Amino acid sequence: MALDIALEGARIARLAPVGTLMDAGPRLDLQGRLVLPGLVDIHTHLDKGFIWKRAANPDGTFDGAVRAVAADRAANWSEEDISRRFDFALRCAHAHGTVAIRTHIDSDGPRAATAWKVFAQMRETWRGRIELQAVGLTAIDSVLDATAFASLLSLVREHGGLLGSYTYATPQLEAGLERLFEAAERFGLGLDLHVDERDREGRGLDLLARMALARRFEGPILAGHCCAIAAQDADEADRTLDRVAQAGIAVVSLPMCNLYLQHREAARTPRWRGVTLLHEMKARGIPVMVASDNARDPFFAYGDLDLAEVYREASRIAHLDHPHGDWPTSITRAPATHMNVAAGTLAPGAVADLSLFAARSLNEWLSRPPTGRTVLRGGRAIDSTPPDYAELDDLMERPA
Numbered sequence: 403m404a405l406d407i408a409l410e411g412a413r414i415a416r417l418a419p420v421g422t423l424m425d426a427g428p429r430l431d432l433q434g435r436l437v438l439p440g441l442v443d444i445h446t447h448l449d450k451g452f453i454w455k456r457a458a459n460p461d462g463t464f465d466g467a468v469r470a471v472a473a474d475r476a477a478n479w480s481e482e483d484i485s486r487r488f489d490f491a492l493r494c495a496h497a498h499g500t501v502a503i504r505t506h507i508d509s510d511g512p513r514a515a516t517a518w519k520v521f522a523q524m525r526e527t528w529r530g531r532i533e534l535q536a537v538g539l540t541a542i543d544s545v546l547d548a549t550a551f552a553s554l555l556s557l558v559r560e561h562g563g564l565l566g567s568y569t570y571a572t573p574q575l576e577a578g579l580e581r582l583f584e585a586a587e588r589f590g591l592g593l594d595l596h597v598d599e600r601d602r603e604g605r606g607l608d609l610l611a612r613m614a615l616a617r618r619f620e621g622p623i624l625a626g627h628c629c630a631i632a633a634q635d636a637d638e639a640d641r642t643l644d645r646v647a648q649a650g651i652a653v654v655s656l657p658m659c660n661l662y663l664q665h666r667e668a669a670r671t672p673r674w675r676g677v678t679l680l681h682e683m684k685a686r687g688i689p690v691m692v693a694s695d696n697a698r699d700p701f702f703a704y705g706d707l708d709l710a711e712v713y714r715e716a717s718r719i720a721h722l723d724h725p726h727g728d729w730p731t732s733i734t735r736a737p738a739t740h741m742n743v744a745a746g747t748l749a750p751g752a753v754a755d756l757s758l759f760a761a762r763s764l765n766e767w768l769s770r771p772p773t774g775r776t777v778l779r780g781g782r783a784i785d786s787t788p789p790d791y792a793e794l795d796d797l798m799e800r801p802a
């Protein structure tokens with residue numbers, strides 16, 4: 403829709419049909435260019451980002467990623483190391499027009515407290531530029547280790563975080579999820595889980611929905627990935643999605659990371675290229691979003707916390723076009739609503755956090771790599787150049 407946008411100070415004062423706010427003061431003719439509100443990245447891993455140069459994934463597989471991150475974390479994740487990489491990631495995101503981010507934080511073992519300390523510092527330092535939320539991440543099996551879970555829970559509660567877990571096909575899945583629900587209910591915490599990411603046979607999403615319904619869980623639940631459902635027959639998938647909708651679970655797809663890791667074997671072309679069933683979810687009213695996930699770490703070799711790139715890839719991978727409809731809300735209003743942050747909408751009274759692109763339509767926007775944008779924060783242009791990789795070179799000279 404073509405609109406005139408009137409700014410007053412740091413806020414949007416009015417929106418009106420194009421050409422109708424002609425005499426309202428100094429005027430910038432954008433010639434019909436695309437304007438997006440402040441972008442919201444609801445699933446990232448800022449504690450492990452930008453380690454690629456010293457901790458590459460040797461073969462691009464999921465197991466390779468787990469091993470490379472574990473070795474690098476044990477050797478290198480000091481407070482300074484996490485802090486500088488975390489800040490670097492935030493500067494990338496900020497330059498690309500992102501105003502709010504939720505990050506998962508590896509929360510097992512002795513390094514966890516340091517990572518949460520850095521998160522707390524960053525949340526303060528960046529307040530007003532990027533709103534930060536964090537999720538305590540641990541393997542679902544570790545949830546059943548009473549000591550480990552108690553320490554995860556205390557970090558999450560101390561820092562106002564959410565409870566998370568990386569779930570996979572394990573005999574402990576149900577017991578682990580029960581434990582998470584119990585803790586979430588007892589302490590009033592939201593849940594944000596990695597679900598059915600790597601196993602085509604995974605049925606974690608269905609179990610999660612059944613448990614949320616059985617317990618009448620009232621807190622927010624965000625399920626990330628949910629790839630396995632794309633490999634299920636339509637009847638089973640439909641039944642699961644009906645339960646997900648009824649349980650009020652929101653879903654975030656992480657297409658770039660999924661397609662990097664999924665079905666990777668040496669010298670073999672991947673055949674399983676499935677993300678999650680975004681269209682079928684949206685049709686049922688399930689809130690759906692897309693997000694960055696990892697950036698330049700062993701789980702995803704590339705990426706820059708740039709939601710314009712994420713949306714462009716997602717649009718092509720999951721056919722978020724013909725019509726484009728309101729799919730751009732998957733990086734704006736939908737994640738902002740789930741995170742309960744004031745962002746992601748163009749409306750009178752909203753802070754004028756805007757990205758102006760050198761494109762006059764979604765077709766032009768999606769055709770070229772996402773360059774040439776002006777980012778306004780509170781109505782003023784910021785430097786939209788991401789930081790130089792060389793800034794982290796000294797940290798990268800410490801192989802695991």
Ligand SMILES: [Zn+2]
Nearest residue numbers: 445506596695
């Ligand atoms: Zn993730």
